[in-house]
Amino acid sequence: MITRQQYESAKRRAAEMLAEAGVLARPDELARIEVVDLGLGELEQTGLQIMTLVSTGEIGVKVLALFPNQVFSQHKHPPLGVYPGKEETFRCQWGELYLYTPGEPTPNPRARPPAHRKHTYTVWHETVMRPGDQVTSPPNTFHWFQAGSEGAVVWSFSSRPTDVQDVFTDPDVQRVTRIVDLL
């Protein structure tokens, strides 16, 4: 849960990062930036800002803006009926992103998830992504990521998005952002 003011402030900050990163966006796209706090109310530590460019029954194109050291919780995109689940290619546009996927755990990983949630991060094979670097995460496969100390702007190119069905390891996570208007 975040306040309207926090939401709007995070949107503005994300829009500034997208401009800094050289991502072309229309005013209506910037106005629709989603701020995702995963229901944890710790947006600076855990969350994500998402600008969606394309979302059809076939594909999704989004640009993700992460604040400095912001982490997005471990999750996977499960199969739905005959759909094998969302396949997602991350491409770094600006800054630095640490991406974690299944495989040999990386010694001395760079990411530092919040200590009180660290037990919900179980895949530790690290890829350090800088501008132009690209990694594809297969369907139904856990992954999570954290921005470096400057933040990160990252493309997400995927098959059909199914955000609300995403499976998170952290039982406290709620994928739908609740915004409260404080009077």
Add this chain to the structure above:
Amino acid sequence: MITRQQYESAKRRAAEMLAEAGVLARPDELARIEVVDLGLGELEQTGLQIMTLVSTGEIGVKVLALFPNQVFSQHKHPPLGVYPGKEETFRCQWGELYLYTPGEPTPNPRARPPAHRKHTYTVWHETVMRPGDQVTSPPNTFHWFQAGSEGAVVWSFSSRPTDVQDVFTDPDVQRVTRIVDLL
């Protein structure tokens, strides 16, 4: 059919346009730019330069560079077995693109396909695309496009690419580029 020298020169020119348009690309991606003359040997008039960023069994992400007034012939992406065919979203990044799709023919359209091939262009509903503009072409639906007088750089976000199966209206078109080395 184009010569190796024409091919390499078109690649360099496309790479310069991508840089001018602010598209982030790795050297290996620029080195793999495809030059497509559609077998017509009239690249300045008809053809396309393609930088592929993602091509999986699920999606394709390409950046198209078109020289000034270059046209890409009318075609569609047909169904293949259970696959309904490639759905393609065009998003203009730089310059101006005139996109033609089925529907009410636009009076006084801006595009001027080469006169000797004009009979192969049968859909004339025009969308003028400038940076940030975006149009989705459904599977198995004819479309073609021409760049404005400065050229154009355009994203293509799509479901699974099936380039060699594309159906062109012009019977002279060959989708696979033949490069000849002149000795």
